[in-house]
Amino acid sequence: xxxxxxxxxxxxxxxxxxxxxxxxxxxxxxxxxxxxxxxxxxxxxxxxxxxxxxxxxxxxxxxxxxxxxxxxxxxxxxxxxxxxxxxxxxxxxxxxxxxxxxxxxxxxxxxxx
Amino acid sequence: xxxxxxxxxxxxxxxxxxxxxxxxxxxxxxxxxxxxxxxxxxxxxxxxxxxxxxxxxxxxxxxxxxxxxxxxxxxxxxxxxxxxxxxxxxxxxxxxxxxxxxxxxxxxxxxxxxxx
Numbered sequence: 001x002x003x004x005x006x007x008x009x010x011x012x013x014x015x016x017x018x019x020x021x022x023x024x025x026x027x028x029x030x031x032x033x034x035x036x037x038x039x040x041x042x043x044x045x046x047x048x049x050x051x052x053x054x055x056x057x058x059x060x061x062x063x064x065x066x067x068x069x070x071x072x073x074x075x076x077x078x079x080x081x082x083x084x085x086x087x088x089x090x091x092x093x094x095x096x097x098x099x100x101x102x103x104x105x106x107x108x109x110x111x112x113x
Numbered sequence: 114x115x116x117x118x119x120x121x122x123x124x125x126x127x128x129x130x131x132x133x134x135x136x137x138x139x140x141x142x143x144x145x146x147x148x149x150x151x152x153x154x155x156x157x158x159x160x161x162x163x164x165x166x167x168x169x170x171x172x173x174x175x176x177x178x179x180x181x182x183x184x185x186x187x188x189x190x191x192x193x194x195x196x197x198x199x200x201x202x203x204x205x206x207x208x209x210x211x212x213x214x215x216x217x218x219x220x221x222x223x224x225x226x227x228x229x
Contacts, residue, residue: 043220099213103156
């Protein structure tokens, strides 16, 4: 079982729709969870962090965390073509208690005009 | 406030040469992480350093790879005797002081290493 799993996609949504990206992780000791956006050929850009169960909203982005189910999601409302990118779920390396991040393979999002 | 600075952005090396990748963390950041992204693959942790200390090198290949973060100057990732399989994007991330388990990390632009 991979430590952090994401559906590689591509996930295709029409402009203006809600895009839902999902991630599961295996280490129950994980303490912090992040979503990064990576455009092709560019570096990862942090867009959301979440540490406790529930929802966290920032503009058009909402991160959701369910530690009991070991599940993290990212919702993007009113999707724009500029949101087309690969979204990386990253989980803090649990028992190591450092900032070491374990990344999923990423989900490619395509927003069609 | 400048972000994480990496150089060079692109590096071409012949097989057997050495590659040196540099990373200057964001101002005020004292923790540096190196990650590697192979073509069509995800980001993989390599090493975590603080000034003059390697904290976690569990992701570093056992041979040819080394890293340092001296008291003065940037962090260096060094790859000796490069092989074609080392061709990848190497990203550095930095984070501020504090409990690292809850700290956000910010990435540099990366160094794209091509071994010919």
